[in-house]
Amino acid sequence: VLRRVLRRAVRYSRQTLGAKETPFIASLAPVLAHGPLGEAYPELRTELDKIVEILTDEEQTFLTTLDRGLKYLDESILELGDTTNKKDCAVLPGSKAFFLYDSLGFPIDLTRQVAAERGVAVDEDGFRTAMAQQVARSRATKSKSGLGNRFVLSAAQTAALADGSGIPITESLAPISGTTYTEGVTILAAFALNEDKELFQVS
Numbered sequence: 001v002l003r004r005v006l007r008r009a010v011r012y013s014r015q016t017l018g019a020k021e022t023p024f025i026a027s028l029a030p031v032l033a034h035g036p037l038g039e040a041y042p043e044l045r046t047e048l049d050k051i052v053e054i055l056t057d058e059e060q061t062f063l064t065t066l067d068r069g070l071k072y073l074d075e076s077i078l079e080l081g082d083t084t085n086k087k088d089c090a091v092l093p094g095s096k097a098f099f100l101y102d103s104l105g106f107p108i109d110l111t112r113q114v115a116a117e118r119g120v121a122v123d124e125d126g127f128r129t130a131m132a133q134q135v136a137r138s139r140a141t142k143s144k145s146g147l148g149n150r151f152v153l154s155a156a157q158t159a160a161l162a163d164g165s166g167i168p169i170t171e172s173l174a175p176i177s178g179t180t181y182t183e184g185v186t187i188l189a190a191f192a193l194n195e196d197k198e199l200f201q202v203s
Contacts, residue, residue, distance in 0.1 A: 022060065
């Protein structure tokens, strides 16, 4: 919940307030900590460095996700044509919303909000169908391969890959899991699970 609130604040500061300073939200923490809130909640002052560090990391990571997601979402909405004079609300395909969520780490609630501001609805049923299909593919692959662990990159990890790594974003929604490639493949990044079952980048 806190992350969702923070992400909305980051988007509002960037798009509505026109904040150019990065990180912007993190820069507000000392002001709040040394004001009345700091008196009511002393931990805001004693843990200020940690708070600023966490806010900075979250904000910088999400800004990359936000910029990529908004670009893709704007392009998808443009593909729907002029929606201003239509009697029926234009609808963003569920597959598009799921690509934003699954591949770009763009939260579905933010997709709904941005789409609504553009006068566009989101195909919620299509989104849930795409989600169910992805889960089914994952389970089938896990069952077929006999692997006990499922690797799922977080939004922060996908954002880190796209941020200056030179690794292109896959635009296709075609499933590739369960496919064996023996040649013509270049490994751009590799991840593994540590002892705590946490995913980390190894190359």
